[in-house]
Structures are given as structure tokens and as C-alpha cells.
Amino acid sequence: MENSSKIFYAALAVLVLGAHGAGLASAGAEGLAFGLFASLTLGGALVCIWERSVVRSAFSLMATFIGIAGLFLLLTADFLAMAQILIYVGGILALILFGVMLTPPDMEERKLPRVLSGLVLIGGGFAWVGMQVADSAHFATRAADASLEGVNNAKRIGVGFLAADQYVVAFELAAVVLTVALVAAVYIARRRRVDLEPAAAGELTGYDASNGGDA
């Protein structure tokens, strides 16, 4: 492990511990849970950005998704939390790993200055804007309704999907979109015979037509 990574992970560990402490200090057990899930989310994302290896990045992204599922649990959206784990961790992440497998590894692609400057610039910009907004914004919040707590959530969502006066049209549309997207994905990713021939590949990009003629 190189030095910069050591420093990074050490700093990350300190930050995570700080987050736990801050959560525990501000809201007790719930705060501790929030600190855990928030640090899992943001830490996973940070590691994802930081790591050279795409595989490691993908697995750190799993941590992010699990963290988000935890946050959903804390927000009493237990169905969403399960869907998050099922779809993201089981589906999307698997897809990304397939992508990692199908493409060659490129260990040298990360440049530390680039990542750091991106972190500083964009992160700093967002942090600054976020703080300014947080200063001026006032969210009118109500206490969460006790009847919503946990148990009936999945059932309510299922009823909402299928009830004619709620989301059934959107639900059906979503089904159609999914089907179309999957068929389209298969169509696009289909390995065409012409792709195997270099000249034809050139034709597809249009290089042969414009530049090849001149040469």
C-alpha cells in the first residue's frame, strides 16, 4: 500500500470515528446509527473515487448503497431499504462488475493530483454552496406520523401501485420502460458481425470516409 493511500484511509477512519461521535453526542442511539450509515455512504463514495482498481471501487460502492439502505431504514422506509439492497447491490452493482469484467483493467488511469484537485474544487464548491443554502433555508418539518411506523409501509406501497386512483399508470409505464430498456440494452450490446472487421469498424466511426480518402 502506498503512502498516499495510507494517509487517505487513516484520514477516512478518523472522519468516520468523528461522525460516529458527533452522531452519538447529538442524538443518542439514533444519532449513532445515523453516523454509522452516513459515514458508510459517504466513506464508500470517497473510497470509490479514490481507489485505482475498478473492482475495489465497485465494492466500495456497495458500501455506499448499504449505507443508503440504512438511511432509508432510519427514515422508516423499510420497503425502500430492501428494494435498495435488492436492486442496487444485487442488480446494478452486478451489472457494473460485469462491465469491469468485460473491459480491460487499467491500473494507471488514476492521477492523484486530478482526484485531489477535483475533490478540493468541486467538493469545496458544493460544501460552500451547501452551507450558504443551509444558512438561509428553513425546512418546515412535521413530526413523523406514528401510524406510518414500519409495519404497513410495504403494504401501503403495494396498494398505491395497484390502486386505480394512485400510481397504477406510472407503474405500468415503468414496466414498459424497463422492458424497452432491457431489450434496447440487449440490442445495443449485441456483438455485430461487422464489428469484428476492422475496416467496417472504421466505417462506423466515419474515419475512413473523411480522412482515409484524403490520405
Add this chain to the structure above:
Amino acid sequence: MGLEAYVAVSAGLFALGIIAIIVRRNVLYVLMGIEMILNAANINFVAFSHFQGDSLDGRMFAIFTIILAAAEAAVALAIVLNVFHLYDSIKPSDADLLRE
């Protein structure tokens, strides 16, 4: 924990997603960044829904977002494979035909 904490986590995740899209030289990181951004939005939806009271709307939005994210991931991966076939590379900076 209040709404502000969730919104802050959401904002942080969003910023990290943006960074992933912009700074990493691999198309797969772009995909991951997009997932992060979508998830950041989801956190916001659910958090606002939770703190706004008795409404399913936010959660429903989140569910549809997840559905669309799944579709998007499938299509995006197919595109990534196609780009790789065409350019022999998965660096977004190599796919610069738009400049011509």
C-alpha cells in the same frame, strides 16, 4: 436526527458523484457517479417525504427512480461495451468524435 442531516449527506453524495463523473478516466466510474447522484436524490426524496408527514409521494418517486436507474444501468452498460468495441478504450476522453 433532523432533516438537515439527511440533506447534508445527500448533498455530499451528490458532490462525490459529480467528482466521480468528472475526475476519473474510466467510463465505469461515470456510471458509478451517476448511480451516486441518483441515490443522493433518493435520499432527499425519502427524507423530505418522511419529514413532511403522511405522504407516499416521496417514496414512490424514489421507487421509480430506482426502476429508471436499473434501466439506465443496463442501457449504459450496453453503450459502454459498444464504445469499447469501437474505440478499443473505455476512457470517455477518447470518445471525442464530437470535437470534429
Add this chain to the structure above:
Amino acid sequence: MEFNPEVDFPLLMAVLAIPVTAFILQIAFGKKLPRQGDWLPTTGMFGVMCITVYLAFKAITAAYHTGGDGEEHAALDFLWSSPDAGFQFKWLFDSAKDAGPLNVVAGILYDPLGAVMLAVVGIVCFCVHLFSMGYMAGDRRYHIFFANISLFSFAMLGLVLSDNILFLFIFWEIMGLMSYQLIGHFSQDPSVPFFHKWATWASKKAFLTTRIGDCLLFVGLFIFYRNFNLAWEASATLQQAMPDFQPLLFTDMWEMGRLIVAQNGGEFPAWMTLGGLCAFGGTIGKSAQFPLHIWLPDAMAGPTPVSAMIHAATMVAAGVFLLGRMYPLMSPEVLNVVTVIGAITALFAATIGMVVYDLKAVLAYSTISQLGFMVTAVGLGGLTAGMFHMVTHAFFKACLFLSAGSVIHGCHHVQDMRLMGGVRKYMPITFVCMLVCTLAIAGVPFFSGFYSKDMIILAGWAGVLDPAHGGWIPAFALASLAIAAMMTAFYMFRLIFMTFFGEYRGNQKQHMYTEQIALEGLEGPPLHGHDDDHGDDHGHDDHSDADHHGHDDHGGTPHESPWPIVVAISILAFLGMFGGHFWLADPGHLIHPTHSEPWFTKLATPESMYGPEVGAWATTKISEGIHNHDSDLAHSSHAYAVGLSLTVASLGILLAWFLYVRRRDLPNVIATKLGPIYTLVRRRYFIDEIATACFIKPTMQLCTVFKTIDERIIDGFVLLNGAIHHKLAFFWTWIDKTVVDGLVNFVGLLSQAFGAAFRLLQTGRIQQYAAFAVGGGLLVAAWLILS
């Protein structure tokens, strides 16, 4: 059969619509249609002929059945103008004041004269269409030709039907344009070398010569228009009498003319005389009256069917028709001028007709002469006689021209009578038709021309005998007409004898024609051609003509023409024979032909043409002898007239027979004896030369003077101006180069620099673009927060 406005006005509109539709279709699609679409205008014209003949039949029947014998008011209820039937459209109309000076209404005027004229135009134009199908076969611009004659017919039909003088003028001009097109049909057509430059020249000549008359007519139109308006506005009586006066409508013009003359104590105001003279100028141009007749003989450079059309039904008839329309507005002074001009024309054209050798030229001069007859008749007050002669003349002259075309066609496009002879053996039908019509034009009894010519002579006698009329003018007119009638008989039979009798001379002497033409330059563009385009052409006429004949198969003898030609001339010959007196509606007149009037006099009286009041008023200008058939004057005039016309006709025919059948050596002897007089007549009284010397040369010289002025003085100014500006230009160049160009270059550089800068941003890298987007979003957020 009564005239029924609800049905018959749409029919009349169809008469106008059919040929113009045919023209448009023919122009647009003619070339692609089978047979180049010649059947299209021909069929259309057949429909027009059917409609017009049906309507004329109605009119004549009505004239016979509603009136008793000799009743002049027989067809009084026959003057129809379209406002009665609602067939009138308003043009430039300000409805706020119905009689505003700028309001123009246009519609259809249908009177007995128009009814007959329409039928004549319909029949003749149909025959010409039919004839052209045979005669023009193989022509280079065959479909265009049919389109053109269709529009030509349309113009004449429209002119006859117009109920206002403005539209009459419009159709008049369309006709002028179409005559230009058709006379010049052969121009630039290398397949007819003798014609093609002559055609160009002749079409220009026809157009420009008639244009003089057109200008005069236009001036006359404005004189009438303006003064009628002024008179109407000034006089409360007139306003009361005619509250919605339209100064361009014929009916209103006649009525207003009558009222104004009545107001003026029976005297015509001076402006009416002036306007009448100008309007008569239009007739002089269009109807080829002296001295503007020069275009008509050259009009034979066009194809023969066109000549037939121009000479019979359309072009020249329009001028006489205009006289008929304007007659009530013409003061006695104007009528005197009309008489004199007509008499001169009749006489002098007849003399030329006696000496020319070109078949069509003889007919052309005879047309001019006959037109002179008509115009003289109108001038003498014999309005009906003049119009009648126009009708009969249309039939037999169309037939003569088409027969001549048939002969020319049969004789392999030879036109010189000296090269013909004995053709009657080869072309019997053509010969019969031509003979019939020659008898008609010569004024032999029972043929149509006799009746109309007799009426004209009658008008002359009545004028001479009438003490109220008196003076030298009727006497002069009568003498001229008598001599001209004799000459007509002479030259027409000279034509018949030279062409159809004796031996065929075309084979052995074929070069004589071309040499004669080249030598004399008489039938064709004159040798003295002032026109530079053609000045060098006449010397080569013999070459080109020889070429032309070289292409023709010249060995053959004449042959009878194809069926369309024969059918067309047969129809016209039938009408030329019977057109004068023959009328089925009144069989009694067939049995006792000499004791009754021709049908036309029953139909077209001044009363029926102009309405009762105006008609009666117009009759006051007419000699009692024509007007009142029961008077002593009428009886004596009648006797004299019949005697005179019979005498001159038989004299002329006998003379022709003697000179051209009995003693064929005599004509040359006489010509030599007469010497200079013969040359004078042979060279057409040098009128072309006089016109050249008096008008064209001076115009050219004036042009030269103006050109000099233009070149020396005006160009000098222009050059000086130019020099000044040239000097100034240096200054402006400096300013231009330093200041303006500098600015422009600066702007260019600026945008180039911006372009270069922005080009750096255009990398094509998606991530960079995303970064810019995010950065931009952050900047916007920062601006929103900070502001």
C-alpha cells in the same frame, strides 16, 4: 324564338370562355397532346360556331316574325345589354357613388349587329381552324399556331360582346398583339426561307402601323370619357335624365350623346367631332384605310389561314365594327371625313389590285378596297349597308383567301399568278368555291356581295339625290365606288382567268417567279428596305427562294387539297353564295327575291342596334333615301343603284375576259403604253416609299440628331461628372481603406480571437463538458447567493 337572357347570356359567356380556355390548354399542354392538340381549339371553335349560329338564328327569326313587311321596328326589343340579366361585373368600383368617374362596369352588349357578327366570327374562325389542320401540317410551331388563332378569335369575340369602349379597346389590343404574333409566325423559321425575314419585318410593320390608329382611338376614348363626365357633372338636366351614368358604356354614351346634342341645339359640340375623328383613326389603322393601309398587303407574310382571319372576320372587321358602335357619336363632319377616306381607299386599292401578280396580294388589295366600300357606306349614312357588306365580305373573302391558300398549297407554295394557270382541272372543288366567291365580290346578282354592294351604291345615290345632304362628297364617293366596283370585278376575274384558265405554267417557268421577285421586290419586303435587319436580305431572296423550291418536290402538277381544307372552303363558299339573301326563316323571300330586302336590313336597323330613341336620332343623319323606303327619293335611288352596280360588274367581268382570255398580249401592251402611270400603280403609289421618306427617315434622322446630342452633350456631362467623382474617389478610397476597412478588420479579428478562445473549450470530451456544466451551476448558485 325569343331571346332568353337567363339562358343566352351564359351561352355568350361560354362563347368567350371556350377559346380562351382552349388557348391556355393549348399553350400549356399542346405539344404533348396527340396531333399537337390541334383538335382542341378546333373543337372548341366548333362549339363556339354552334352557339353563335344558334343565337344568330334566333335573332333573325325574331326579326322576321315580330315585324310586318317593311316594318323598321321589327327587332326593337332585341338590344340586350347584360345589366338587365345581371351579367355585369364591376371593376374599380366605388359603390359609394354609383356614377363616380373612376367606376367601370363591364358586361355584355348583345344587339343584332353583335349577333350577326358573332356568328360570322364563329363560322369563319372555325373554318380557319379546320383549314389550318390541313394547311399547316408539319409546321415547326404547329401547336403555338393553334393557340394563337384561338386567342385571336377570342379577342374578336370579346370585342364584339364588350358593352363598354374600354373593354373593346382591350380586346382590340389583344387582337393587335395576336396579329403581330401570327403575321410573324414564320419569322426565324428556316424551313420557309422566303418568308422568314419578311414575316418578321411584316409583323413589325403591321403592329407599328396599327399602333398609330390605336393611339388615336385611345385619345378619342379619353376625349369622350372626360367630356361626357364634365357634361354630366355640369348639367342637372343630364343628371336627372341619367342618374347612374357610366361614361364608358356604349348604351350610356349613345344616350348621353343624344342628350348633349339636343341640349346643344342639334349641333354636335366640337369635342365630339374631335373625339369622333380620333375614334375613326382607330378604324383607319385597324381596317387598313388610306394612308395606314400599308400593313395589310404585307400581312400576307403570315400563313394563309391567318390572312383569311385577318382579312375576313377578325382584324379589319374590328375597325368597321367600331364604326358601327361609334356611329351615333359621330358628327356630320366626321362622317364626311369617313366618306372621303373610304372612297379614296376603295378606289386606289382597287387600282393596285389590278396590277399585282401575287395571288394573295390581289386579295389583300381587294380587301382594302372592300373595306373602303364599307367605310364609305357608313360615312354616307348607310350604316346597315356598311355592316351588311362587312358580313358578306367576311364570308366570301375568307373563302377566297382559303381557296387561294388551297391553290398555293396545291401548287407547291407558289404564289405568283404568272406561274399558275389551268389549275381548275387539278383542283375542281377549289375552283368552284373560288368562282362562287369571285362572283359574289364582283357583285353579280343572287350572290351575297351583290346585295350589300348594291346597298352601298344606293347609299351613294341617295346621298347625291338628297338635297339635304348634297355637296361634292357624295358625288365623289359615288363615282369612286362605281369605278372601284368595276375594277373589283375586273381584277377578281383577272385572278380567276390567270389562275384557273389556260395552261399550267408552273413547271416550265419556275424560276421566273423568283427572278421577278428579286428584280422588282414588289410582293415582298421592298428593295429599299430601310430596316437594317433586312437591307441585305433582299439581294439574296433569289437564293433563298431557290433553296426553298429546291426542297419542294417540284416535279408534280397541282393537286387537290386534303379534306379539312376542302370542307372549310366549301362551307364558306356556300355562305358566300347565299349569305346575302338566303334565309330559311322567310321562305317567301326565296320565291320573290327581288322584291324584298336582304335579311340583314330587317335585322340590323339603327333602331334595333342603338335602341329606339338613339336609333331614331341617329337616323336623322341618314339620307331619306335609305331611311324611308316609300319616298320618291328611295325609289329613284333604288333604280339607279341596281342599274349602276349591274353595269359596272358586267363591264369589269367583260374587260377581264377580253384581256386575260381573248387577247392575252394586250395587258403588256397597255402597261407599256401607260408607262409611268403603270409604274406608279405597280409600285403601290410609292406610299411605302413616301412613308419611309416622310416619317421613317425623318424619325431616323431625328434619332441620329438625338444620338449626337446624347453622345456629345449628355455624355459630356456624364463624363465630367464621372471625372469629378473619379477625383473624389481617391479621397473616399483612403477613408475606405483606413477607417472602414480598419473597423471591419478589427471586428473580424475580434471574432477570430473569440473563436480561437472558445475553440479551446470545444474539446469533445464529455467529462470536460460536465465539469463546465457543474462549474457553471456553481457559479450561478454563487451569484444567486451573493447577490
